Amino acid sequence: MGGYGDVKMIDENGLRMDGRSPGDIREITIETGVIPVADGSCRMTWGTNEAIVAVYGPMEAHPRKIQRQDRAVLDVAYNMAPFSTTDRMRPGFNRRSREISKVTKDALESVVLLELYPRSKIRVTIEILSAEAGTRCVGLTAASVALADAGIPMTDLVVSVASGKINDVVVCDLNKEEDNYGEADLPMGILPNSGELVFLQMDGDLSQEEFKEAWQYNMDAAQVVHGMMIEALKGGDSQ
């Protein structure tokens, strides 16, 4: 972040390069039941991001040492497919993917009623098929839809959105250029029914006022996306 503040990304009418106003989010589609062999699944497109998520379980947790006597364990893996980026992504171990897997797991463990399934495992696999910006948010949001599709009890869905700053203007849902050349990025994971958070990261440079503005953009966007998630889960695609 930073150092690229001279790239002009907001025009004289206050519109962004893709024509959005600062508070607008990109186009989103959500589908469930897209992986026939999985217990629950979700395909989500968000701008030109595309994520697919499969949920398997609750199933036997093995090896036995990972079992918890009082609850289920979540096995969450986030991965970017080799053809998801402009330059091919080399498959294999990757520190970034490991970190995103971990924070996504931490977020989902906060809502899944794990104590209902002692000694078992629920596997959540997030695959990014096309990456633009904000893939961790798409992955986490789609994962909560896939868990619901699998019938796993949760206290709430998780909606994850990022806001940030470009050319000193706070904007919602950064696209690729805005993410590359912007000055800050604030992804959050929000429980839409209570407004509570289960996931929070930030990098860049925001004043206290800008921070509050970005926070509010995320809260507002979460309500919009939540509506689409509910529609998708009720049956039929959500556009």
Place this chain on the structure above:
Amino acid sequence: MTIPIVPKLLRAHLSELAGKNARIDGRSQWEGRKLVVEHSVLPRAEGSARVRMGDTIVLAGVKFQIMQPYPDRPNQGGLMCSADVRPIAGRNWEAGPPSPEAIELGRVVDRGIRESGCIDVDSLCIIPGEKAWQVILDLFAVSDDGNLFDAFALAGIAALRNATVPAERFEVGEDYSLPVSKTPIMCSYHKVGARFVYDACAREELGGDERIHITLGDDDNVHSLQKGLKGIFSAEEFVEIMTNAQTRTKELRKIVDSL
């Protein structure tokens, strides 16, 4: 991949069905599942395809890199094919480095495409000895309900046939369609209940024995063969499936060529 316990009941059921010339999902011996092939489905790939055969779904994506030609072949580019079956595709597939099963998948598909000569590696050279295109075909399983081999091979050739060489992005000229001169097609046969069937589903793979993969080119020439898993087959059985493969590959080639 964890090898699931094969219930004796499933094997018994499959061989009872075979005795009545029936299959577990109601198909006949040489009947394939409902097939859908789509291309240009991945926005970041230079060529892509999605294949759905029943509940088996796979993706193929083509990416390009600039490589330095190998010293002994200064006028040639390269083709690399890799398959990965990640845990998303089924409960028995596990995370980690590619399993022997996934490696076999990638290599068998690779051989069929490579040996058919459908991609002229000489045409991939940009500056002899210095710069050439490396074509990378990545095969990705979304949902494994059996016969990933045929799904991967079909998606792979469909993605290559619809790929664009991104010369502008690499500043080596104008974009152009990747020349692919042939359409190699794979057909796979599994021994289920003491006879071979075409396009086995996951339950047939689980309760079956050996499998044979045949890749044929445009002129019925044989480009790759592979026998996998424990089992014994006769020359007569092989002639029978080879005859079937000649018919079936023609039908599938028509679908791929018309995309």
